[in-house]
Amino acid sequence: MGAVDTLTAAVDHDPDGTPVIVLAGQLDLATAEIAQRALAKVPTAGGAAGRDGSAGDVVFDMADLTFMDSSGLTVLLTAVSTGHAVRVRRPTNVIRRIIATTGLSEILPIEP
């Protein structure tokens, strides 16, 4: 049997209070629910970041995410659809290419 696919998703915060979902492992059909549950813990309104009616910023830190496919895009776009301004931090080159090739570079901006 192949390697067991695992994902961990922890909610952290930047020094300025921005929620950061720290992903590690592999994000695919089997593990997307783990990331969705972490996203659900991030407040969508009423917090300090919730100005001008948006749900505030949320960062997905992918430094330790070794694999992601379109199931991961679904998670990121769920965050967008709930009103978050999403940023993708430290993705692999393959993940950068997935975002670029699907035309999502503008709504899923990447930071180094």
Add this chain to the structure above:
Amino acid sequence: MTSAHYPLHPASVSKARAFVAHALDPVPEELRDCAVLVTSELATNAITHAHSAFTVSVTLTAEHVHLAVTDEGGGMPRLRDTGPTQAHGRGLLIVSSLADRWGVDAQNARTSVWCTFAVRPHATFDASGSQGVPVPDSDERS
């Protein structure tokens, strides 16, 4: 050619990836990463759209990698127009942009989505010019 069969289960997706990564151990890492990603998309489609177990086959020659994922769902996958923030439907878009050629063979109740990658020693992720081959007469998978 080497092939492996996987049950209708979400965990099959990562197992299929591991199988392809192992089969493509000799090829450059960037090409292997592309093939593994495409495998993940096609395996996900077999499970979520065809609701089927599936078989992954890999053929490696000096010039090409040929990859096929065959399910028993009997439907036809299609490249969809997705809205800017629509959450689903980008799997085949990724396949078509990464593979040099791709297509669908439907026979009896089996649907096989295949693709090929050229083995280029200096291929990079920034290389442009890969084009998917449109699938003629494709219908929405039922």
